[in-house]
Amino acid sequence: MGLYLHFPFCRKKCAYCDFNSVPAPDTGSRSRYLRALGAEIRAAEAGLVDTVYCGGGTPTVHSAEDLAGILGEVKGRFALSQDAEITVEANPGTVDRESLAALRAAGFNRLSLGVQSFHDCLLVGVGRIHSAEESREAVTAARAAGFTNLSLDLILGLPGEKEEWRDSVAQAIRLSPEHVSLYPLSVEEGTLLAERVAADTVVLPEDDEVERRWRRAARMLEEDGYRRYEISNFARPGFQCRHNRRYWERREYLGLGCGAHSFLGKRRFWNTVRWDEYAERVLSGEIPLAGEEHLSAEEERGEAMILGLRLAGGVSRREFAACYGIDPEEAFPSAVERLQDAGLLRRRRNRLVLTAKGRRLANLAFAAFLPES
Ligand code: SF4
Structure with missing residues (x-):
């Protein structure tokens, strides 16, 4: 990790x-x-x-x-x-x-x-x-x-x-x-x-x-x-x-210190943000946890798209399918189609990548993979 x-x-x-x-x-x-x-x-x-x-x-x-x-x-x-x-x-x-x-x-x-x-x-x-x-x-x-x-x-x-x-x-x-x-x-x-x-x-x-x-x-x-x-x-x-x-590849990390976030297994959790409260809690033997969340399968897939598309190599459809059990184009059929039509996303061999316009309007492209979209 x-x-x-x-x-x-x-x-x-x-x-x-x-x-x-x-x-x-x-x-x-x-x-x-x-x-x-x-x-x-x-x-x-x-x-x-x-x-x-x-x-x-x-x-x-x-x-x-x-x-x-x-x-x-x-x-x-x-x-x-x-x-x-x-x-x-x-x-x-x-x-x-x-x-x-x-x-x-x-x-x-x-x-x-x-x-x-x-x-x-x-x-x-x-x-x-x-x-x-x-x-x-x-x-x-x-x-x-x-x-x-x-x-x-x-x-x-x-x-x-x-x-x-x-x-x-x-x-x-x-x-x-x-x-x-x-x-x-x-x-x-x-x-x-x-x-x-x-x-x-x-x-x-x-x-x-x-x-x-x-x-x-x-x-x-x-x-x-x-x-x-x-x-x-x-x-x-x-x-x-x-x-x-x-x-960006959704691999595990442990964050230590005030406000630090961690991602282990399917669990995300984070420490208390204020340094003084953090120090007080840790030094009195407490775990300084401030919150945690377990992502649903749908949230995980959306997150994998949003993070993966930040990379120039984009999202490998094969790797995505191996991880999440479904091809990204099947997981997000309307989002992928809309973004392709708008010129923000394209297929490059077996990968989905942002176009130059997509990188400029990345936040708009990413919004398409949020669960409520
Ligand atoms: S206050 Fe300035 S130096 Fe400190 S973290 Fe923010 S940008 Fe960096």
Whole structure:
């Protein structure tokens, strides 16, 4: 299975962020959270793990030594496959040569850096704590530390963005990471950015324009040899994120830490979201469960379509039938027909894949596989 570990603290909340993250509390509270996470790891049912993903929040607000300690707990509890992919997310403003070398030495072998843009004015506008120069330095330091599997996150359509996106993508390509995640900015309810948009105090590029920039950025990456393997993700051959592929392929994962979700057998369950409540519950010997669900056969099939269609390879009809006992075209006859007629979905040999238009209107395409459609 895959193992996800959640680290909820950041130096500061970014304006657009709706992840389960909060500004880091004092050192004592941070240590308490790590103690709880260690305890949850030790209490988990042991098993064979081939991907570990430390996400957040910003795991690297904790010291490299603390993160190495958590990875040590993982190794003490689970059998890690020899070639396990072990990712740590980092904000470029929270790492340096020393900390990256220590993380690499501890066994982390994939680094995902939240660069977002190589333009300081755009970074400042959304409250990122780092500069473009710090991102470049973090990449250099990661290479010096021996990270040979490096991913950069970029966001297009930041407030006030004009032509800077092109230079950001070009700079990312020059740094030659093995993997790039390319997202259009999304305004999520409850964020500072949503408030600013409602108050008309921020200027966002038009959606169509962001879409156009995104397509051109994707082309720049593809011309440089990156392959798009998921709606927002590009990789050099051999460097797709194995952990994230698990989610899209509906394979098992265990999530530990506040708000973390798990999928084991046919059961989905998740932990309490607030870090302080989570720590309190775990440290007093409770299981920090907040909810669970068992999907019906129909929900499982719908989910398999929605997740599988995110991948460039789409959904294999043969594999789908082997898993769910029915061909996807028979399971969703009207949805498949409607989407094909609308030019959003097509058959490619034995697979169903989204077309370019389908990828652009992915949410519309996915809605067709929800049970109430
Ligand atoms: S650093 Fe990442 S997780 Fe933290 S607030 Fe910013 S976007 Fe959210």
